[in-house]
Amino acid sequence: MSPPRSNTKDAILDTAESLLQERGFNAFSYQHISEQLGVKNAAIHYHFPNKAGLGVAVIERYNRNFHDWVARHQQRGTKPLAMLRGYFAIPLRFMRDGQKACPLGVLEAEFGAIPDPMRDAVRTLDADIRGFLSEALEQGRQQAVFQFNGTAQDKALLVVSALQGALQISRAAGTKAFMTVIRQIERDLGVEEQRDKISSQSLLVSR
């Protein structure tokens, strides 16, 4: 009764997501995917008739995974600081995993050259991420673990912007740049800088 899951479809999404983060939407092709997967061009068209649909599917899956991640942490009552650091760990993984960029940043950089349905999906993803972060920041402020001026929404926007920019700049300037920005963000939130030698590593892999 359950759908006869082919794992090719998921493999296509995995590969597309990876290529998106490495090259951007307009610089990867069905050929790139099919070669990496060892299937033929048309196999991808079977699962995703056109590239816009594939793009939307990648973004929506990414957003679903993000929501699941948030839900998991909310269920187990993760505290604001751990939440923030868990969130930092996402782009950090991208960076370590072959200098990948964040999908949101890539797609917003190419915003003028992606299909309309993808733009809508990007807007949704952007709103959802900022919504999550706003909550975490606001909670942290109420619990006196973060200090900042202005609304939590504004601060969340600044943090997301900085992370997104930093991840991109790190591709040109190296990994250290990203760590620096994270440290600076925490500093600006009034988060105690425990550790000093061990710091950056263990601090951020979190979970």
Place this chain on the structure above:
Amino acid sequence: MSPPRSNTKDAILDTAESLLQERGFNAFSYQHISEQLGVKNAAIHYHFPNKAGLGVAVIERYNRNFHDWVARHQQRGTKPLAMLRGYFAIPLRFMRDGQKACPLGVLEAEFGAIPDPMRDAVRTLDADIRGFLSEALEQGRQQAVFQFNGTAQDKALLVVSALQGALQISRAAGTKAFMTVIRQIERDLGVEEQRDKISSQSLLVSR
């Protein structure tokens, strides 16, 4: 005696830069340029034999213009706060001019899919911009007009990251997002928020 300046070459660079900021490097073609300019494909190849060379030329010209801008302000002794706001005005113009992204951000987003010589040019541009901003921040701190923790280099990195990210996010989330980030950055630098209704507009067009 002076070189017989053709303005086609400059027009090509203008168009390429504009297309780069709107669509990204891999989503614009020689056709796009030639159509917009009313010349033929091959005319562009005459001035820029290959696309990598065109890309490098765009970045290097952008960097030269940036250096000229900095030099002009240094000569007339522009103060740190005005310097900072003048710098903010650059991406602000991009945003108002048809939701363009910053060339640096676009190219770093596509970093995995641009030719090597372009990567070098991007690295140089990135270093130069951060170098300028570090100086302005450091001077401002010495003159007690900015307050921040950590090195000026680290703070500059955060500011550049945030601006770059914010400019991209504004394409999905609207102009207001960018203004918000600028306000938040100034707040974090301890800059007095004069005005309240007139604010954002007149505050930022600067000069």
Place this chain on the structure above:
DNA sequence: TGGTGTTTACTTACTAGTAAGTAAGTTTAG
């Protein structure tokens, strides 16, 4: 001053490669 190269700035007309996308046939598992 006039004629003769030469250079600049293109156009016309092409190539080879790659892009997304499709139609029709084949394999395989339930």
Place this chain on the structure above:
DNA sequence: CTAAACTTACTTACTAGTAAGTAAACACCA
């Protein structure tokens, strides 16, 4: 035996890039 998951073989459109030709401006010299 049927439907899902492909492959084979193709099309159309665009990509960067090239080769060869041309018109006009310039450079130099007698």
